[in-house]
Amino acid sequence: MPTADLRIFRCTTGYNAADELIVEQAEVDQERPISIWIPELLEVNALAAPIGRHLAYRVKQHELNLVLSFLNTPHSGKVTARRDDLKSAARHIGAFVVESVGMGMLTATVRDVYQWAGDHEHLEHFDALPRDLFDSYQRVGVRPDLLFRDPAGAETGVAGEARGRSTRPSSLLRPLAAQRQRLNKILGWSHRHAHHPVTMAWTYLGGAGLSVDLFDVALPPPAQRRPAPSPPPQTEPPDSGDGYTHPSQSPRPSDVHESVLDDERPESRPSEQRRIRAVADDYDFGMSLSVNFTGTADHLYDTAPAGGPEQILDGEEVRGDWVSADLLGASATQLFLGVLPEEPSPTLQREIRERRTNPQRTADLVQVDVFGRLIVAVSLDSDSPPSWREIAARLR
Structure with a gap:
C-alpha cells in the first residue's frame, strides 16, 4: 500500500x-x-x-x-x-x-x-x-x-x-x-x-x-x-x-x-x-470547498464528457473519463474524475463513509471515493484504466 x-x-x-x-x-x-x-x-x-x-x-x-x-x-x-x-x-x-x-x-x-x-x-x-x-x-x-x-x-x-x-x-x-x-x-x-x-x-x-x-x-x-x-x-x-x-x-x-x-x-x-x-x-x-454548490456543479457536469452506457451509479449517469498521470513522463497511474447529476442516495453515502474506516482499503490497486457529486478514482500500477464495473464494485 x-x-x-x-x-x-x-x-x-x-x-x-x-x-x-x-x-x-x-x-x-x-x-x-x-x-x-x-x-x-x-x-x-x-x-x-x-x-x-x-x-x-x-x-x-x-x-x-x-x-x-x-x-x-x-x-x-x-x-x-x-x-x-x-x-x-x-x-x-x-x-x-x-x-x-x-x-x-x-x-x-x-x-x-x-x-x-x-x-x-x-x-x-x-x-x-x-x-x-x-x-x-x-x-x-x-x-x-x-x-x-x-x-x-x-x-x-x-x-x-x-x-x-x-x-x-x-x-x-x-x-x-x-x-x-x-x-x-x-x-x-x-x-x-x-x-x-x-x-x-x-x-x-x-x-x-x-x-x-x-x-x-x-x-x-x-x-x-x-x-x-x-x-x-x-x-x-x-x-x-x-x-x-x-x-x-x-x-x-x-x-x-x-x-x-x-x-x-x-x-x-x-x-x-x-x-x-x-x-x-x-x-x-x-x-x-464544495463543487456541490448548484451552479458550479451543474456547469461541471454539463462540460464533462459523456461516459459509456454502463457508466451508471445509483441509477444516475456518471460523466467523465480517465487520463494518465504522465504529464512529466511515463506513468502507471491513471486518474478518473466523474461528476454525478445529483448527490448519491443517503444510503450509498453512508456506506461509502463506512468503507473509509476499513484499514484494508489502501491495499487496493484501484482507489475510489465519492465526495458529494464528484467521484475521484486512481488506478495504480496499470498501463490502462480499469473498467467501470471495477469502479462501481468498490462503491457498493
Missing part, C-alpha cells in the same frame, strides 16, 4: 507574560508510517472552486492530474515527489503542487490520528465559511486553513493548519523555529475563539518519501484558561459587485508567503492557494 512517514508531536500549551496562549513543550511521541489513500491527496483541490464562477471539467481534471503527475505513487511503499521536476517548474506551479499535497496530507492525518469520519459536508475552508458559521469566527487576522466539523454535530470540530515544503524533513526531535512560530499564531487564533481545538500538519516533499509532522495540541484545562486579548476590530469587506460578499479580509503582506522550492525560501501557505492560482485580481474574492 502507498505510505508516507508520520511524526506526531504532543504539544502542551500555556500563557506567556502577555497572557498569550503559546506552545510550552512539544515532543515527538510517535514515528510511524501512515497509509495513503491517493484520492485523499486530491480531495481538497477537487472540492475547491471559486465561488460564483463556472467550473469547466477539463480545467478541474487537469489541475488534479497536474498534482498527481508530480508524485510517484507505487502500489506499495512510499509516495515520493518528483523533486527535480518541482525545482524546474515555474514557482507558481511548484507552489500549487506543494500546497495541494500539504492540504491533502492535513486531511489524511486528521482522518488517521483523530479518526475524523466526515464527508464533504463536514469540511469547510476558513476563507469561505457557510452562513451557519459565518458569524462564529473572526474575519480578520491569522486563521487556520480548514475546519473539520464534527459529523455528529456535538462538538465544534478541529481547526487545521496545513503547511507544505518541498525541502527534506527535519531530523530534529523538536519543532523547527518556523513550526513553533506558526503554531503560536494559530494558538492565538484558538485563544480568541474560546480555546478552539486546533492542529497543524507540516508536510515535506523533498525526502525519500512524503513526510508529515502533525502537532497534537493539548489546550489548558478549562479551570486554568485565561480570557483572550481584545480582538481586532471587525470590518465588513466591500461588495464585490457580483452578489457575493467576501467573508474574509485579504491578509497583510507579512502574512503572504512565497512557495518553498529550495531550502532558503520561507515556508508556503496553503490557504493562499487561490492567490497563487489567480490570473486576474477579480479572481481573489473567495473559494468554496
Whole structure:
C-alpha cells in the first residue's frame, strides 16, 4: 500500500507574560508510517472552486492530474515527489503542487490520528465559511486553513493548519523555529475563539518519501484558561459587485508567503492557494470547498464528457473519463474524475463513509471515493484504466 512517514508531536500549551496562549513543550511521541489513500491527496483541490464562477471539467481534471503527475505513487511503499521536476517548474506551479499535497496530507492525518469520519459536508475552508458559521469566527487576522466539523454535530470540530515544503524533513526531535512560530499564531487564533481545538500538519516533499509532522495540541484545562486579548476590530469587506460578499479580509503582506522550492525560501501557505492560482485580481474574492454548490456543479457536469452506457451509479449517469498521470513522463497511474447529476442516495453515502474506516482499503490497486457529486478514482500500477464495473464494485 502507498505510505508516507508520520511524526506526531504532543504539544502542551500555556500563557506567556502577555497572557498569550503559546506552545510550552512539544515532543515527538510517535514515528510511524501512515497509509495513503491517493484520492485523499486530491480531495481538497477537487472540492475547491471559486465561488460564483463556472467550473469547466477539463480545467478541474487537469489541475488534479497536474498534482498527481508530480508524485510517484507505487502500489506499495512510499509516495515520493518528483523533486527535480518541482525545482524546474515555474514557482507558481511548484507552489500549487506543494500546497495541494500539504492540504491533502492535513486531511489524511486528521482522518488517521483523530479518526475524523466526515464527508464533504463536514469540511469547510476558513476563507469561505457557510452562513451557519459565518458569524462564529473572526474575519480578520491569522486563521487556520480548514475546519473539520464534527459529523455528529456535538462538538465544534478541529481547526487545521496545513503547511507544505518541498525541502527534506527535519531530523530534529523538536519543532523547527518556523513550526513553533506558526503554531503560536494559530494558538492565538484558538485563544480568541474560546480555546478552539486546533492542529497543524507540516508536510515535506523533498525526502525519500512524503513526510508529515502533525502537532497534537493539548489546550489548558478549562479551570486554568485565561480570557483572550481584545480582538481586532471587525470590518465588513466591500461588495464585490457580483452578489457575493467576501467573508474574509485579504491578509497583510507579512502574512503572504512565497512557495518553498529550495531550502532558503520561507515556508508556503496553503490557504493562499487561490492567490497563487489567480490570473486576474477579480479572481481573489473567495473559494468554496464544495463543487456541490448548484451552479458550479451543474456547469461541471454539463462540460464533462459523456461516459459509456454502463457508466451508471445509483441509477444516475456518471460523466467523465480517465487520463494518465504522465504529464512529466511515463506513468502507471491513471486518474478518473466523474461528476454525478445529483448527490448519491443517503444510503450509498453512508456506506461509502463506512468503507473509509476499513484499514484494508489502501491495499487496493484501484482507489475510489465519492465526495458529494464528484467521484475521484486512481488506478495504480496499470498501463490502462480499469473498467467501470471495477469502479462501481468498490462503491457498493
